Amino acid sequence: MRTRILIAACGAFAIVVALSACSQNTGTQDTGSSSADAANPTQTGVIATDPLDSMGPAPEVPGGAKGGTFTIIRELKIPHLDPQRVYSFAGLMNAALYARTLTTWEQIDDQLTLVGDLAQTPGTNVNGDCTVWEFTIKDGLKFEDGSQITSKEIAYGIARSFNPDLTGGPTYLQEWLSGTPQYDTAWDFKANKSSLPPGLTTPDAKTVQFEFDRPRCDLPFAVSLPASAPVPPDKDTGVDYDNLPFSSGPYRITENTPGVQLVLERNSHWDPATDPVRHQYPDKFVWTFGTDDEASANRVIADNGADQTALDWNSVPSSLVSKTTTDPALKERSLLSPTTSANRLTINNQRVTDLSIRQAINYAIDREGLIKMLGGPTVGAPMTTLMPPGTLGYQAYDAYPAGPNGDIGKAKELLAGRTPELVLGTADDSSGQEMATQLKGNLEKAGFVITVKNIPADDKLDETKKKDNPWDLYLDSWAADWPSGAAILPVLFDGRSIKAEGNSNSAYMNSDAINAEFDRIQALDPDKQAAEWGALDERIMTEVAPVVPLYVDVAYFLHGSKVGGLFVSGVFPYPSFVNAYIEQ
Amino acid sequence: MTRFLLRRSLLAILTLFAVSVLTFLMFFVLPRDPVSGMCPKNCNPERLERVRRELGLSDPKIDQYLAYMKGIFVGRDLGSAQGGHCDAPCLGYSYVNNEPVSETIARVLPVTLSIVIPAAILWLGLGIGLGMVSALRQGTWVDRVAIGFSLTGASLQLYFVGGVLLLVFTYQLGIAPVPHYTPLLENPADWAGGLVLAWLALAFLFSAIYARLSRAQMVETLSEDFVRTARAKGLPNSQVYGRHALRAAITPLVTIAGIDIGAALGGTVITEITFGLQGLGRTAVGAVHAGDLPMIMATVLVAAFFIVVANIAVDLLYAAIDPRVRL
């Protein structure tokens, strides 16, 4: 009797599964690849110097309508709301709603332009040598309570980023103004609350001036980060500001239940005439947290009720991709775009000192198989350069043309009979594990002997950033804070910045010739730098081959049927809310 | 009785202390440094060290432990980076969540309670009821169906059952609302609707286990002499089975129920993850990943508290049910 139950159960299960498994997969439903290649944001006229370009109102979005509640579904809560502490992608895209900055990015038809947001233009290079920058503030800027935004509040916002209690945000402005990475001891914020950090001055209510000890040509880019958002001194609640910041943008935060929900509603004092980029279509933005990527994908696919006005912030999991990309109804509800978030296999140049071995590793990698393992063209696109497509001055090249599946023959030739034993350190989470298995398979075909060493996932980043880490190979990713070569190449490959821990140059490459190039290019006019970075990119790979570029993340998001106006940011690999609206 | 309670309570407090010490020690065995998570791209070791000192993480471990314990009983000062003074019972400040730990616990504990308590009522009622009926009707089709049900349930996994329930009822059919938590007092109907799938999944799996156990126990008890005697005395069935047989059969069930419910109150991690509910278990797991020591300590202590209380309750119930047991 009991065995009959057992058999029946198995049988039922089998039938159900078999019915759904019966279709033949012929592999001809490739839909993703071409659309992923198409939309690469290019930069022309990157910095808009004409004040007219920085004036509002932003052009109307076709179909844009006022009203509705825009819901965003995300698994983890946004780590910080405090604009001086925001650094995660979700935080950055969310900050655009309530924290205006000195400069911001305007994205029209895949063209990125830097325009003035609080400032009338993206900064004046006073002496022509990038050491003194001046910003003139617009008129008519108001906080959520109607009070004026002047240079005083903007300067205070930057000053409070020196507060050692407020951790987490970018440190460009602090380090550049104080001239040292130990900025919190160079200028004590708590002791000097009524004054400003060295180099930062406000000659009048409409002017903010930065003075640096060295040329900082990327300042206009750096102040596009929320770190330059204004904060009235009497509204600064220290660490509590992170739960309820004071808004300078089209929306203000009205309700914040950590880990559950974040609600933003219209800021009636925001004046569209002063804003070149943002709109105020939806009545409310609501972030809901706690739903994992499969649940959120299923919800948005089902498109029931409130989910029709929702955006799934968790990317579509690769296990569902073959279903979502082949459903024509979902095409209109998906955002697909390559991003500037680049992934590489870093080689520890201090340990793997032989150039031919590093080159052999480059030849051995099967990028097509890697993309398959990740889940296909909607997850990643192969990359052979150090700077991702979409960066200023990007040039496509392949220093070690290995074809789509790697060139084992060429790799073996370079190794000339040697079988180097290398240790690949990987995070012990599922994606780290699978990557390591995939790469190990590739390399062992060429004769390498690879030991995979598991590192607890939460520690992996810190451990590989230590100079004396014990591994030869590890995976890294990098998304520059602004799409310029200066935010990628010197940061990742200048050997003079190597310290005991916290290294971004995790390849530990130190080449005098290349270092000199970094200095030379960074002293050039910003417009001339672009092409130079592209050339240097190729030179580094050809002469040094410090890493193996693998793939760029492809942004693939689903949203409900009533959502409009979304696009993937050309700066950060996530959707931007500035044009979002709900169909009425 | 009072001596028993006194003795057990003292032991319970001792247990909680031991748990707190062990958790603290274990945490420092981990290489996970909570402070480095505050430092994304351009990190500077000296600055990190200053943050660490400010948070008290560079103090000797014993000092940190004592400071934490002191905080629980009388409150303590935490410094400006952690919200100033923290009143007793101070469970610390979560640098990851940016709020006092007690606030987080106050928010996530009701979620876990709302998941576990109704589910427990369901699974105990269903499980024991099914087991009893099945024992009374051994060999009939009722028995077979019940056995089949309980075997299947006992052999399945929660994340599988949960996943299938969600797929069918929420996404495909749209009958059940997306799982979420609304406080009971705010909107009872929404509270139930948001949790019903979680209850069903838990109830299905656990009742299966309890049905098997209670059936086995009942079958054994029903063949005892005293049952035959009770019958022979002419007592109605409800008394024979309900008062006499059930009472004898129930002791091991009480043990297991105590362990299960006590443990579940500490956080049903897989249920919470599968259904996207922010309860105690999920918070604890997140805290471990982030290296958030105050949060880890608090969630562990709360969970341990429930287990310890459940154990005492089980022993009391033992004594109440089985007169042969002397406390």
Add this chain to the structure above:
Amino acid sequence: MKTRAKAIPDVGPITAAQEFVGRSPGRFAWERLRRDRTAIVTGSMLAAFLVIALAAPLIELLYGIGPHEQFQHELDSFGMPLGVAGGISGEHWFGLEPGLGRDIFIRMVYGLRTSLVIAISAATITTTLGVVAGVVAGYLGRWSDTVIGWLIDFALAMPFLIVALAVAPTVALRFYDERDEVPAEFQAIVLVTIFAVFGWAGTARLVRGQVISLREREFVDAARASGAGVGHILFRELLPNLWAPILVSYSLAVPAYITAEAALSFLGIGMLEPTPDFGRMIDRSLGYLQTDPAYVFFPGITIFAVVFAFNLFGDALRDALDPRSSRSPLP
């Protein structure tokens, strides 16, 4: 009932004594088990699983494909297997894994091995520890009961998941050099140890409860009255009455640990790549429920069958060991 009736033949006293072969309870149990159809079927299933698990390398030799070989050229551009039902073919009996493109059948064979080894070791250790602790605590009472009882409470109160999450990933680092490979056996030992440290308490509590009930029974009083020592009472009076629930609890513990190990994989601890593992396979396959159901089906049905068989066998075992649980309705 019928058995006993048959055993007494209708002959004279001497011949009756010669022909009446006394059977120990164990013998009775074995015969009842042998006669139970369910027990035979599930017992054979379990034996088959064990054999498959032990003979994994031999199977690999015969099958021709290893658990680490990749066949990515048989996947489409999304990493999904080409062909029908997740890539089932004469070469790949259960199809291919999406993504890495490894053969599912041979990975399941090895995965079965991993899961069974861990579950059986864990069940053996925890049952042994739990029984010893439970018997000592339950019978000796007072001091030892307080101490052991407190240890049980403590073990139950310590958060299993938190400790597992915190400790499992980092233990290996303490034993192995930073550049050395951590063998799968070590990972398995860590898991079994974690299970053992926490698992003994539940069994101990249960056994303690049973012993407390049993020690008040007449036969124990009788033994004590006739001057039996503690050792004799523990091992000759109590334990024989306990071995039935112990055996049953053991047969239920094994599937419980299979499930627990799968749950740990769900949370990201457990056996790591590239060791084939059931839990990890099931966890990963769930995401593909809608897009490659065959990938869910094979490991899912196998683990269901294993656990189900263990449960059924445990039931049959209990029925065989306990003559009072009859299947016939009450008079």
